[in-house]
Amino acid sequence: MAAARTMHMVNSYDPSAGVPLGPQTAALIARRQKVLGAPYRLFYQRPVELSRGEGALLFDPEGADYLDAYNNVPAVGHSNARVQEAVAAQLGRLNTHTRYLTDSVVDYSERLLDLFPDHLEQVIYACTGSEAVDLALRVAAHVTGAHGVVITSNAYHGTTQASAAISPSLGPHNVLPPHVVTVMAPDPLRDPSGEGEAAALFASRVGEGIAELERRGIRFSALIVDSVLSSDGLVTHPAGVLAPAVEVARRHGGLYIADEVQPGFGRLGSAWWGFARHGVEPDLVVLGKPMGNGIPISAVVGRSRIFDAFGRDVRYFNTFGGNPVSIAAAQAVLDEIDQRDLRGNAELSGSALKQGLDELARQDARLGQVRGEGLFLAVELVDPDVGNGHDPHPALANAIVNGLRGKRVLVSASGRYDNVLKIRPPLVFEPQHAARLLTALDEVLDELPH
Incomplete structure (x- = not known):
């Protein structure tokens, strides 16, 4: 089998490749590179x-x-009219933070939580998926008193320092810290395909990851998995493949964090959330990108007892998290999903x-x-x-x-x-x-x- 890749986004633009570009495109790329620099990449050999x-x-x-x-x-959809109208109307009326009392964030939160299983009772807002992942890790560490995290071997969870530390797909120079252990995700093309074998194998790998943390002298805090393992090549089947791994995590005192930034909000058609296909109960769920159709908003949904323990001891505040304009966009997104089926x-x-x-x-x-x-x-x-x-x-x-x-x-x-x-x-x-x-x-x- 071929070795694992050594670069991220192989389909990105490489200025050294000599791909012919029109003069206007070449000029714009040159201006962009001058002011944005090496951290910014462009998709495709011809952007x-x-x-x-x-x-x-x-x-x-x-x-x-x-x-x-x-x-x-x-x-x-791009330039969605309902989202545009909701955002413009709210922006012309009020935009402030959640330390003032407004009804819109409460209305939306009630509506959002109705889409989750009953054990997920509360929500905390942020602005990006990366920020929400960062917060979920903080919450997990606080309530477990531990910091060890198990992730899949090509996971992507974000770009803050904490979320990049659990995102090996960012490339070989994104060195993971000792409190993070990677395990191979289920491989539908190459793993055993008998009934239950893929789930049992993944659970075994998670158990080995937790044992590795213990050998390092690090206590286990959380298993975080993108519910469709999208950066690992997309694994939606067999249904239930994640359930035994979650049970292993729980037996070792850790939380299960479901990253729903990519599969959430009905993308799979059959359910609002990817974790629902696996018969598991997350302790925390991370939401992001699609939530506001491009308007920055994200969230962590979780058990009230977990949030109570965190909120009692930690001062958390996010100036723009859950602001009325972003909430208006999020309400419009749910309206569109519901009313247009x-x-x-x-x-x-x-x-x-x-x-x-x-x-x-x-x-x-x-x-x-x-x-x-x-x-x-x-x-x-x-x-x-x-x-x-x-x-x-x-x-x-x-x-x-x-x-x-x-x-x-x-x-x-x-x-x-x-x-x-x-x-x-x-x-x-x-x-x-x-x-x-x-x-x-x-x-x-x-x-x-x-």
């Missing part, structure tokens, strides 16, 4: 310049449309897209496996001529991502080896959009050497 968006489409300055099959942040659309459109991807995989052995549910799908690219035919093929994934960009269809690549196409469009993505993506992918596969 996409955008001027506006609408629904599932993005448009360049010349008016050409790009099918957005990647961005989950505008969950209810976007969960149903995720199921319908996602099913059409998955069926088409499955058909392409039957015709082309380079598509080693199609995975996912709703509007969160993945295609693992392999080299069928090497070994047992399951060797990761990141170069092919890179070529497909950039080939699709050339046909104005935007996806990305992820996974431990960067060989998994990541398809995660806004929830307004419809069957005709699925057909466009499938046609473009079929053409790209035909154009690439076998």
Whole structure:
């Protein structure tokens, strides 16, 4: 099997590659690099310049449309009219922090918590998913009196110091501290596939991770898992694969933190939250990006006894967390999901897209496996001529991502080896959009050497 990748975002722009660019694009990139510097990267070998968006489409300055099959942040569509109106109205009325009494944050919190199991009774707001992960780790450490964290080996949980410390997907130079242990995520293509085997294997790995923390003299605090393991290549099946691992964590006195930043808010169609598919009860749930359709808002949802213990001893305040403008955006997002039945659309459109991807995989052995549910799908690219035919093929994934960009269809690549196409469009993505993506992918596969 190929070695794990050594760079993040292999499909990003590399100025040393000599890819020809138009003079205006080249000039804008040069200006950008001068003022933003090395920390900022651009997607695709030929970066996409955008001027506006609408629904599932993005448009360049010349008016050409790009099918957005990647961005989950505008969950209810780019430039959503309901969100615009709600934000503008609230911004013209009041925007302040939560130390003043306002009804909107209470109304929204009641509505949000109604979407969760009864044991998750309270919510704390922040501005970004990274910030919410940071807060969840603080809460877990406070109530357990420990700091050890177990994560998956290619996890991504954020960019603050604490969340980057549990995000190995940020690359080999993002060195993880001693209180963090990684374990291999379930691998649907290569792990044993018998009933219960994947779940038992992952639970065993989590147990070994906790034991490693103990060997280091560090007590275990929390297991945090993205509920669909998206950065590990997307693992939605088998349902229940996370449950035994959560039980192992609980037996060792730790909390289970469900990271729902990517799978949450109905993206999977079948449920509001990814953890629901696994029959588990999180102690804390982290929400982010799609919550406000691009307006900064995030949250940690949890058990009241945990929040009581934290709030009694720790002064927590976030100036912009839960502000009325962000809450207005979040209310509008829930209105759109409910009134337009976007969960149903995720199921319908996602099913059409998955069926088409499955058909392409039957015709082309380079598509080693199609995975996912709703509007969160993945295609693992392999080299069928090497070994047992399951060797990761990141170069092919890179070529497909950039080939699709050339046909104005935007996806990305992820996974431990960067060989998994990541398809995660806004929830307004419809069957005709699925057909466009499938046609473009079929053409790209035909154009690439076998």
